[in-house]
Amino acid sequence: MKISLARQPLQGVTVLDLGQIYNGPYATFLMAMAGARIIKIEPLEGESLRQRTLIGGAALPFAMLNSNKQAVTLNLKTKRGRELLFDMARRADVLLENFLPGKLEKLGISYEVLQELNPRLIFASSSGFGSTGPYKEYPAMDITIQAMSGAMSVTGFPDGPPTKVGPALCDFSCGVHLYGAVMTALYEREKTGQGQKVEVAMLDAIYFSLASSLGLYFSSGNYGGPINFPQRTGNSHSGKAAAPYSVYEASDGHITILCTNNKHWVSLVKAMGREELATDPRFDTPKKRATNSAQVDEIVGTFAARYKREELFKLLLKHQVPCAPVRDLAEITNDPHLHERGMLEWMDHPKYGRIAAARSPLRFGDQALNKLVPSAELGAQNQEIFGDWLGLPKEELEKLQKEGVI
Numbered sequence: 001m002k003i004s005l006a007r008q009p010l011q012g013v014t015v016l017d018l019g020q021i022y023n024g025p026y027a028t029f030l031m032a033m034a035g036a037r038i039i040k041i042e043p044l045e046g047e048s049l050r051q052r053t054l055i056g057g058a059a060l061p062f063a064m065l066n067s068n069k070q071a072v073t074l075n076l077k078t079k080r081g082r083e084l085l086f087d088m089a090r091r092a093d094v095l096l097e098n099f100l101p102g103k104l105e106k107l108g109i110s111y112e113v114l115q116e117l118n119p120r121l122i123f124a125s126s127s128g129f130g131s132t133g134p135y136k137e138y139p140a141m142d143i144t145i146q147a148m149s150g151a152m153s154v155t156g157f158p159d160g161p162p163t164k165v166g167p168a169l170c171d172f173s174c175g176v177h178l179y180g181a182v183m184t185a186l187y188e189r190e191k192t193g194q195g196q197k198v199e200v201a202m203l204d205a206i207y208f209s210l211a212s213s214l215g216l217y218f219s220s221g222n223y224g225g226p227i228n229f230p231q232r233t234g235n236s237h238s239g240k241a242a243a244p245y246s247v248y249e250a251s252d253g254h255i256t257i258l259c260t261n262n263k264h265w266v267s268l269v270k271a272m273g274r275e276e277l278a279t280d281p282r283f284d285t286p287k288k289r290a291t292n293s294a295q296v297d298e299i300v301g302t303f304a305a306r307y308k309r310e311e312l313f314k315l316l317l318k319h320q321v322p323c324a325p326v327r328d329l330a331e332i333t334n335d336p337h338l339h340e341r342g343m344l345e346w347m348d349h350p351k352y353g354r355i356a357a358a359r360s361p362l363r364f365g366d367q368a369l370n371k372l373v374p375s376a377e378l379g380a381q382n383q384e385i386f387g388d389w390l391g392l393p394k395e396e397l398e399k400l401q402k403e404g405v406i
Contacts, residue, residue: 008035009364013186015039015094016085017069020047022142022168023126023202024098025065026175027182031094032068033360033370039088039385040069043076044404046378059352066375067357072386073379073406076107080405085109087390090118094182098126101136111197121195122185126178130201145170145202154213154238158230173209174202212238236293242286243293244268244300247326253309254326257300257316261286264322271319272303342369349374382406 013036017028025040025047032038045051049065052058075081089095095114097104104110111123125131128140135148143164146152151170156163181198189195213231216239220229235256237245245258259265262285269277277299283289289296304312309325316323327335333356338344347357357372386392386406400406 008367008370010034010036013037013094014092015096016041016088016092018095018097018099018104020098021049022061022065022171023174024096024178025049026172027124027126027178028069028096029065029067030176030179030360030362031182034362034364035370036094038069039092039381040066040071040376041074041085041088042071042378044073044406046073050378060355063347063349063352063355063375064358068370068373069376070381070385071376071379072382075405076109078403078405080400080403082108084386084390084400084405086114086117088385089114089121091389092118092121093186094122094124096124096126096178096182098178100139101125101127101131115195119194120189122182122189123195123197124178124182124185125197125199126174126202127199128202130204131199135203140202142168142171142202145206149203149206150210150213151206154210154231154233156232157234158232160232162232169209170202170206174200174205177205212241215239215241237290240293241290243289243296245293246297246300248297248301248304250304250307250309250312255304255309255312255316255323256326257304257321257323259286259289259322265289267319268300268316268321271315271321272300274299274303345372347372347374351375351377379406 010031013031015028015031015036015038017024017038017040019025019028019040028036028038028040040047042050049058049062052062074084076085111125114121114123127136128145129135129138129148138144138148146155146165146169147162149170151165152162155165177200178198181200185196185198216229217227217231219239220227222228233240235245235247237243237258242258242260245260247254247256257268259268265283265286266278269275277283281288282292283296307315313323313325332338333344335344339346343359343361344356345359347355349355349357351374357374359369359372383397386400387394387397392400397406
């Protein structure tokens with residue numbers, strides 16, 4: 001794994017990061033991994049996720065999302081604090097925030113004010129429901145967007161309640177979209193010289209992930225009113241369009257096996273030693289297999305139960321059947337593939353101890369990976385940013401600290 005000291009794609013881009021929790025900080029993390037200078041601006045007590053680390057469970061998320069960033073504190077409720085932000089905005093390329101719509105405007109920090117100070121600035125904003133529409137003032141966390149978006153309604157088993165998706169799907173999906181919006185705006189600025197405001201709503205960003213479920217919904221003749229089919233499909237295909245497509249129990253764990261076309265099915269029945277099933281009139285087309293999914297699952301489940309998980313995985317790979325073992329967190333954090341690729345790297349974090357730190361999933365040509373720098377202590381770069389970058393003398397910094405500005 002080569003660590004790069006060469007020029008990165010976003011080298012020279014300066015981002016003022018007012019992000020909090022997962023959504024905004026993930027977008028700026030991706031920028032940091034691409035070489036941008038990220039100045040993480042926090043209130044004097046630290047952003048919400050940093051405060052959660054006092055409980056313990058949020059230590060790793062904070063460390064992961066804030067690697068390679070410079071940390072400063074700034075009290076934006078004070079006039080001098082806002083003036084310092086404006087000084088930074090004059091020098092920056094991007095300002096990113098994911099507060100409730102209108103919060104910054106109430107402090108006098110609107111896009112219009114910042115644009116006048118720096119017409120080239122990209123103002124990136126994200127929230128649960130966006131700055132327009134009847135839901136714009138609703139508070140949002142990942143689970144509330146899962147609920148409002150329909151994601152929970154299609155998660156779980158037909159005879160069970162709506163279920164939260166395990167990963168913070170809405171936060172991170174929105175963070176990726178926010179990154180894309182900023183990159184698009186920077187590209188346009190290269191042609192026009194003008195900055196702009198970009199916005200991503202979590203509710204908007206998650207809609208496309210419901211594609212399979214929506215396919216089943218509309219194909220069943222539903223256009224409003226009561227839904228006439230089970231929305232939750234457990235481990236089966238959300239659109240009821242494929243079988244086998246589920247998680248099956250091996251003798252020592254679980255494995256997912258799926259066949260989305262006849263080639264997959266022929267390969268699977270060969271691996272099972274049941275070649276006659278390839279031409280069985282109950283299963284010889286994808287539609288028939290989907291219709292008779294219960295019988296298909298029984299056949300495949302009986303077969304899977306005879307093997308250990310890894311043994312079955314290797315057998316199915318040999319026959320080119322789409323499959324994967326269901327792995328736990330210990331297995332994924334120690335995964336040799338992710339560590340060899342440099343996606344994961346063991347780090348002795350100065351505050352949180354030994355962690356599996358992550359890099360960006362984005363790769364740029366044959367460029368080597370950049371070095372991972374642990375997340376900084378609260379306000380660790382106050383001197384570097386306010387003193388060296390903005391040029392404030394030591395006496396001024398001491399005064400700002402006494403007055404509760406930094």
